[in-house]
Amino acid sequence: MKEMYIQCNRIIRSIHALLKEMEQAYNYESDGIAVGCLSSVFNRQLGDLKRVWPNDLDDEIIHEIGATLAQKMPDSLWKIGQELLPDLEDSIDKYYSAQSYSEIDFSIIDLLHSRIVVSAYAQFRSGLYRDAVLNSVIAVFDYLRERSGLESDGAKLAAEALSVENPRIVLSSLENESGRNEQKGFLQIFQGYYLGVRNPKAHSLAIKPTKKIAAQYLVFSSLLCRRIEQAQIYVVTDTGDIA
Numbered sequence: 001m002k003e004m005y006i007q008c009n010r011i012i013r014s015i016h017a018l019l020k021e022m023e024q025a026y027n028y029e030s031d032g033i034a035v036g037c038l039s040s041v042f043n044r045q046l047g048d049l050k051r052v053w054p055n056d057l058d059d060e061i062i063h064e065i066g067a068t069l070a071q072k073m074p075d076s077l078w079k080i081g082q083e084l085l086p087d088l089e090d091s092i093d094k095y096y097s098a099q100s101y102s103e104i105d106f107s108i109i110d111l112l113h114s115r116i117v118v119s120a121y122a123q124f125r126s127g128l129y130r131d132a133v134l135n136s137v138i139a140v141f142d143y144l145r146e147r148s149g150l151e152s153d154g155a156k157l158a159a160e161a162l163s164v165e166n167p168r169i170v171l172s173s174l175e176n177e178s179g180r181n182e183q184k185g186f187l188q189i190f191q192g193y194y195l196g197v198r199n200p201k202a203h204s205l206a207i208k209p210t211k212k213i214a215a216q217y218l219v220f221s222s223l224l225c226r227r228i229e230q231a232q233i234y235v236v237t238d239t240g241d242i243a
Contacts, residue, residue, distance in 0.1 A: 004054070007052045008049065008052055009117070011052065012088060013114045014045055015042065018041060019077060039069060061088050062088070065084045065085070108124070115225050116222045119136060119139035120135040123135060127211075132217075133209055136222075137197050139225070140224045140225055141158075143228050144161055144169070147169060148168035155191040162183060162190060167183070171227055171230075171232075186227065193224065
């Protein structure tokens with residue numbers, strides 16, 4: 001069962017990458033030959049995913065992605081990337097998380113966000129634990145920058161993206177004190193993670209985490225990626241307003 005979970009996640013990661021290629025191709029040539037070819041590959045990937053999808057898990061969302069792809073671009077691509085694929089990932093994660101330990105043998109890859117798998121898992125498997133940790137932190141802040149639309153980095157990026165007064169990304173709700181405290185707390189966590197983990201490991205070759213510690217860092221980076229993924233995005237309009 002673990003192997004099926006890994007296969008599902010590999011295909012989903014491939015679909016994510018393919019979707020970005022389609023967006024770039026559409027921006028370059030609109031509904032041209034490249035977009036048509038990539039759409040065919042995309043549908044084959046969905047077919048592959050359906051073949052490894054658990055028999056007792058509803059596959060309606062896979063059909064919905066296929067139907068959405070056939071609709072007008074670029075809105076269809078946006079919906080797939082921002083709504084349907086995250087729902088698909090949540091569905092498969094919840095399904096396998098609900099299995100008993102006698103039915104699934106968890107390894108670290110089962111706990112990692114897809115972006116951390118892509119950016120750091122190969123280094124971790126190769127024993128390059130410092131590089132794996134550093135790459136995982138970079139991946140977190142690349143994702144924070146991507147979703148917020150900001151161009152800064154590190155502690156400054158976290159402060160701007162997760163500001164309580166003028167946020168780009170809202171992790172919970174700013175309508176009550178509890179939500180504001182959560183927002184402020186994670187802002188500090190992001191800043192501390194960058195200053196306390198990324199900077200020391202980037203500037204000193206003497207810091208060499210063990211396999212166990214590196215694994216824990218990768219899981220924590222995955223948690224931060226998941227919070228970014230599930231957050232509400234505040235879009236800045238041409239007039240400077242937040243929508």
